[in-house]
Amino acid sequence: MTPSNLPLIGAFGALALLTGVAAVAAPGPEAAEAPAARLPVQRSALVCPAPTASDLAETQYTAFTPGGGKAKPGGGGASAGLLPATTATGLGGRKDGKAGADGRAGRGKDDKPVVPLESPGSPVVATTSDSSAPALTGTADGALAPGWTVQQTSVVAAGRGRGVLGTACTAPDTDFWFPSASTAKERQDFVHLTNPDPTAAVVDLELYGRGGKLKTTVSDGITVPPRSTVKVLLSTLTQKPTTNVALHAVARAGRVGAAVEALDDRIGGDWLSPAADPSGSVVLPGIPKDATSVRLVALATGEDDADLKVRLAGPSGRLTPAGHETLHVKSGMTSAIDLGDLTKGEPGSLVLTPADGGSGAPVVAALRVTRGKGSDQETAFVPAVEPLRDRGTVADNRAKRSTLALVAPGRTAKVKVTVSAGSEGGSPVSRTYTVKGGTTKAVEPPFPSSGKGSYALTVEPVSGGPVHASRMLAIPQGGIPMFTVQTIPDDRGTVNVPHAEQDLSLLND
Template structure:
């Protein structure tokens, strides 16, 4: 018997032994056929990043963090917001977890689901924050950052949901106009540097800029990039694409206007054939729609306003043609006519993915303020928004298709209060604007969760009003699914792989 034959016999013997062992150790003692349906389980870890809130000495910033109560979550857990600092970077580079904890004191810590916590910062020295939540604090962990300015460019209210890191972002509605100062903030949560490209698209297509290529974002660092430094010509309406070559970042645009106040411009939902932009205030004096088709095909979309009584087409803007690779903008004026509404874009024929956003202005003359509404994802299983006050919160829910029923729950306050809940019906093709339930005996700020109970898809947003000296300060945050659960498919042993 030659050596090759002996090796072959030995290999077969090993395969038989491994196969026999595996067959004897199949879970449940049976070789059940087929994979089971995926199960939704609570996430075990959540990461969020908050951008630098302001460079103004007049800024006052509040942070509110909240995790909804969830079934089947871990018993233990903690959520912390840490400043993005060089000390943290140096500790991380040495792989010294103990030094990392000692290097930076947490700015905000959550220990109990269902109870929001809050913190405040003043002036221009507030850093970007890097947050992590694990165990029972991870499912649906949400952080809201709200900044108020008494004067200066961007004065009013600027609010942002702290966001998870990713590798691709679209921002329809950015600008380098004379009165605008738009900064894209890039924050890196990881121990290695990230490399980022920033591309700008105007009404004539992509605007070439070498300055926006290969931007380095250091570990646990945050970089603000002024968009007007990337291109030479002023552009009123732009779409910005942030793509990450290596690593990952959180990206958000801070927009300040010399006359119209300002706000954070969040990233749009991923390109899709249908885009929903929920929660245009009933007293909006000016609404601008900015749309972009990132693919190789032009897009033709139907424009409809979902009002409290039904869907209508805005006068003179029933359809919109969006050329591939070119930013399209249209001014809709006071499209809501005294009633809260939502804009719904749907394909007229073939579905071509688009991204879209709204710039919304309230007030008149010198007392105007701005907020942005990006195209958003469906509420899904549950959506959460923090930092609601005793006065000034308005919830907008829209069901673009059929009628839906939802439950809205107000948490306890940061300083006291008893949770409250109420069920609402959103008729198909309409927007329901409501003053949400507030906790009994409320002290401090509270969080809202929205849970669809039956019916079709629901989209939503929350407007927070903080008026001051005649300026209708406000900010709008959309309500995508809070990603409190993840789909985990059932896996089983497949012995056939040992025979291939």
């Protein structure tokens, strides 16, 4: 090859490179009309709060990614696992651990990932009884990223908050609403703020009651160090005990995972997960058929009051709770109503819609649900959840202990439910269910064929109207109906990728 040929070859190489790049500027009319493609995400992040600090707790982590394709461990960027975070000093909490000398906030080079996955389609389980077990943060890449989910389930045998405390580990974000929190004397509610990133996050906490925003101390500018968690006892933020509180956590710098650990002296405890973003209409799916008490807490987040219709979507249609046909929620204030045993032996879901039929003022809402009576009561929470778009998954299901609730608030819908292989083997099983409009269908999902251990449950809309879903996991002990409820949001395993085309005009000046 002679030197005189090199510039010409270089020009052709540049031309080939540029024509192989998707044009962003000045696309043609055909590109503008083409729909965006939905492609699998290549990276997912999750944050798990530190488990309850009870010495009588046993915690199980279950990790899962939907799909049946084999991912080579360590190959092609396919990996998924969680690593411990440092526990920094909180308000009313404890401090465990210390920052590492390498600046990784307590993570050492010898730390081993918790529940690392090797392939999609098969759950992985790990357990701990360590009362000082840390919060966890981690990522999934490649084939293990789309729909990666981790469930954290603790069983507390006795003491404050005894019962089943379950939560799905969440993606880090900047804005969280927690209706149904409390600073009452019989409750200890801790908000866990976990920072997965290498830079500090700054979080503001706001509390709202029936009279509006509560006066708080030391609630603004809470610093969460890199790859650390801060645990804040909500009752230390205000001098006046308040039963029905809505907590708003906003990260003004960085991002965090957030969850509320709600512990009651008398009726057990559970994790309170973030509610769906404020909306004029909300759906709270999966009230157990044997619920003995249901309390609704709602907050109008905008400048306008909200007037809502209150309806129970049961197995045969919508019902109006006696004496609670509508609910008026003042701007910036919580409104709570006790609905008693409104399900009357049948499963149901609560549907809140604008009373005037319009778009309505935005609200956030959650339910506190109680099963059992007297000293044998146990509590769980059902926050509002958005409808499934493509797919949603909940891990840690167990034979004859899981109940899936599906509600179609509008038109009739058809959904596909797939149970994975078990953590100890077996094969996945799928079934399709039809949910009539305005009803809730509660089903005991099938168990994996020849499977053992914990399994994951994936719900995919097939046709019809929107569907909201939740899963109840019941682990009764000592005559107490211990249980937890997790709503099933869309896993956001795919993203829109705009259509692009080659554009040779980029070569022109």
